[in-house]
Amino acid sequence: MNFSLFINAFIDLLFPRRCPVCDGIVMPKGRLICPECFTRLSFVKNPFCKKCGKEVLNEEAEYCFDCTKHKRSFEYGLALLNYDKRARKSMSKIKYRNRREYIEFYGQAIAFRYKKMIGRMKAEILVPVPVHPSRKRKRGFNQAELLADCIGTYLSIPVSSGGLLRNKNTMPQKGLNPAARLKNLEEAFVAGKEIKGIESVILVDDIYTTGSTIEACTRVLKKAGVKRVYFLAICIGRGY
Numbered sequence: 001m002n003f004s005l006f007i008n009a010f011i012d013l014l015f016p017r018r019c020p021v022c023d024g025i026v027m028p029k030g031r032l033i034c035p036e037c038f039t040r041l042s043f044v045k046n047p048f049c050k051k052c053g054k055e056v057l058n059e060e061a062e063y064c065f066d067c068t069k070h071k072r073s074f075e076y077g078l079a080l081l082n083y084d085k086r087a088r089k090s091m092s093k094i095k096y097r098n099r100r101e102y103i104e105f106y107g108q109a110i111a112f113r114y115k116k117m118i119g120r121m122k123a124e125i126l127v128p129v130p131v132h133p134s135r136k137r138k139r140g141f142n143q144a145e146l147l148a149d150c151i152g153t154y155l156s157i158p159v160s161s162g163g164l165l166r167n168k169n170t171m172p173q174k175g176l177n178p179a180a181r182l183k184n185l186e187e188a189f190v191a192g193k194e195i196k197g198i199e200s201v202i203l204v205d206d207i208y209t210t211g212s213t214i215e216a217c218t219r220v221l222k223k224a225g226v227k228r229v230y231f232l233a234i235c236i237g238r239g240y
Helices: 003-014 065-069 085-096 102-113 115-121 133-139 143-155 178-185 212-223
Strands: 077-082 125-128 164-166 189-191 200-208 228-236
Touching: 077 102, 077 200, 085 102, 085 200, 085 228, 102 115, 102 143, 102 228, 115 143, 115 200, 115 228, 125 143, 143 200, 143 228, 164 212, 178 212, 189 212, 200 212, 212 228
Parallel strands: 077 228, 125 200, 200 228
Antiparallel strands: 164 189
16 A cells, blocks of 8 residues: 555544435445435436526426526526435534535535536636635635535636625524515625636535525626626525
């Protein structure tokens, strides 16, 4: 065994990979998720909304209920999983129990599943949805930034963590209706210098529910001169 393999084996022994679904040690080693747990995930499948990517009831419904009622400034988006109980638990562990290693599986899965569709977006950069600096200091990381880094590595797309900044620490969004969410996010974001001259961007976030955050970010980017904005997310609510 060469030295690098020995180091990796030693690290794996001390810090074994944990499954993003059951939180148990992943077996067989080398995988990012338990094979059985993989089958338990609720992957977004057709038919889905042509704007936000939420599952819809039938192919005749081109758009979900939210996208028929609310103006969307972004082109369209894609998400990996339906935001069910299992996904909600996994996302909570990433944010509040420092299970940032889960991000690697989700980033890889998004990159592999949507490689062709992401390629058709012809985005110049990935821009993670920022958290307020105080929240990032408390948590120690921004999950959207880690996700963007992972997707960017697999698909060779540059990541601009400074493309969008958060200058206002808004109140929690949970429990607010879409209109209140968007109002809550007004003036919370500002475009960074890295966005200058960029025409096509993919926003990256962990969860898409009402779309208020992505919409607010899109409006800021477009005011800064970006012509096309798309988004990628790990989880998304259902469209019915």
